[in-house]
Amino acid sequence: xxxxxxxxxxxxxxxxxxxxxxxxxxxxxxxxxxxxxxxxxxxxxxxxxxxxxxxxxxxxxxxxxxxxxxxxxxxxxxxxxxxxxxxxxxxxxxxxxxxxxxxxxxxxxxxxxxxxxxxxxxxxxxxxxxxxxxxxxxxxxxxxxxxxxxxxxxxxxxxxxxxxxxxxxxxxxxxxxxxxxxxxxxxxxxxxxxxxxxxxxxxxxxxxxxxxxxxxxxxxxxxxxxxxxxxxxxxxxxxxxxxxxxxxxxxxxxxxxxxxxxxxxxxxxxxxxxxxxxxxxxxxxxxxxxxxxxxxxxxxxxxxxxxxxxxxxxxxxxxxxxxxxxxxxxxxxxxxxxxx
Numbered sequence: 001x002x003x004x005x006x007x008x009x010x011x012x013x014x015x016x017x018x019x020x021x022x023x024x025x026x027x028x029x030x031x032x033x034x035x036x037x038x039x040x041x042x043x044x045x046x047x048x049x050x051x052x053x054x055x056x057x058x059x060x061x062x063x064x065x066x067x068x069x070x071x072x073x074x075x076x077x078x079x080x081x082x083x084x085x086x087x088x089x090x091x092x093x094x095x096x097x098x099x100x101x102x103x104x105x106x107x108x109x110x111x112x113x114x115x116x117x118x119x120x121x122x123x124x125x126x127x128x129x130x131x132x133x134x135x136x137x138x139x140x141x142x143x144x145x146x147x148x149x150x151x152x153x154x155x156x157x158x159x160x161x162x163x164x165x166x167x168x169x170x171x172x173x174x175x176x177x178x179x180x181x182x183x184x185x186x187x188x189x190x191x192x193x194x195x196x197x198x199x200x201x202x203x204x205x206x207x208x209x210x211x212x213x214x215x216x217x218x219x220x221x222x223x224x225x226x227x228x229x230x231x232x233x234x235x236x237x238x239x240x241x242x243x244x245x246x247x248x249x250x251x252x253x254x255x256x257x258x259x260x261x262x263x264x265x266x267x268x269x270x271x272x273x274x275x276x277x278x279x280x281x282x283x284x285x286x287x288x289x290x291x292x293x294x295x296x297x298x299x300x301x302x303x304x305x306x307x308x309x310x311x312x313x314x315x316x317x318x319x320x321x322x323x324x325x326x327x328x329x330x331x332x333x334x335x336x337x338x339x340x
Contacts, residue, residue, distance in 0.1 A: 140255040162235040163332045172199045179232040198229040244338040245269035258282040274311040284323040313339035
């Protein structure tokens, strides 16, 4: 027996030897000490059998006359008292309940996956752009001012990373580092240094033409980093639209294999409404997401799609544009409504 236990040994023995009665309930059989003077027929029969058993010896220090602590004795005399569950068990029951709830939700979602309001059925979307599925978007990247013979696979990876970090990171230098660090995982100091240079408009204007004459395959590591960051900066600019009360309209054109795609954002300051017009070179769909809501539209033929939503100065919205076929990864634009 553990002599360091916080519970006195006489209390443990008293609880073990005390007669118990069963109470059938939905949560299972519960047992609690019987109250003196209240016995049932089952208890009487059981007690008669116990009376025929030899009397157990009384060991020193465990006399049955030892009184219970006042708090425990009061609980034992309470007819509503049950030792099966107390508030201390919440720390054990709650994680188990949460695990069961999560498992049930996963089962429900697997049987009936949720759909966006504009979807009529399930669609499989690739997790990332690859040259095979993203070629519809890569024509624009081949016309950047600093392509320098960058491989198509590298351009696809760069476009992936730019779209991934565009909404989460706004500071220019950090954006550039985050966009290309997967391409140069062992060059953290070089990335930080060159990002500081590329973020300066003067550097971009003076170095872009020089670097464009460098072949990417034979360039030094620093030149490759600079080329990748200059390209990332152009991608960020091409995928960003900023409107305000003073400049309510902005337009971007993205070249695709099906033809040019035009994205126009119009901000109406008097009504705080943002209107987005996209002219698609083929059938496709739009999805615009903000903190408050998400809406979309689609068409099966070339033409214009329009989305409108209420907004406020300082808000950021994400616009995903998809072209048929459906497995093509969407191109994501960032639309910023700037304040005064």
